[in-house]
Amino acid sequence: MMSTCKHASELMSQGQDRTLGPVERLQLRLHLLICKRCRRVEQQFGLLRAAIRRCRDDS
């Protein structure tokens, strides 16, 4: 069962907000393995989180 980028992006987003279940984690890992676009988005999500905290804490 191949998950789409849209679904993967939902899992990547929710992974920042809750603990993903084992099936979700596996689905996401497999998708990231084959999908360069989502690997980039995963890095971008990480940067978004770091950026907003930096905006908050720098003053």
Added chain:
Amino acid sequence: MFFNIILHNIPSKASPQAQAIEAEGAYLLRYAQLQLRNPAQAEDAVQETLLAAIEGIARFSGKSSLRTWLTGILKHKIIDQLRRSAREQAFDVDDDRAEAEAIDALFAGDGHWRGMPSDWGNPDAALENSRFRAAFELCLQRLPERSARVFTMREVMDMSTGEICQELQITPTNCWVMLHRARLTLRECLELNWFDGSRR
């Protein structure tokens, strides 16, 4: 102007503690502005916080830092404001549909990304880059209000989705949908307003 307002409310001979509280004013304002996009609301929240802190300084135990203590008070003031504006803003089906469509438009019919997301490079370098920071703040301002509210509660105030759901009376699914929308909208906006420009 903002600090003049604050200063009027503080006795002219401010104690060292009051001065220390006041010194955190800029930090608190920044924090409130990230969370509350209405500048007047942000100033109100900070002003209420500073006054409550000066009145209640006896309750500051010194176990946490002054900043942490003040931020804790500010969070409550911000949540009050958020509840108020969430109540005032009725759920708009058309807005919601437009936001959902904007997200769908990022993907092709088969559910894969339409474009190739850019490699944003070294995160530390981006964070130090003033153009990135300016674009990031611009993109944050442009987020639709409801997603922005949930996103900043999560990321600025570090609230769990459970806490957010409770404060705003929404379901966890609703909360995740809005966080997902906020993140995708932000990254798309940064691709266009920061990354594209930095390549030129």
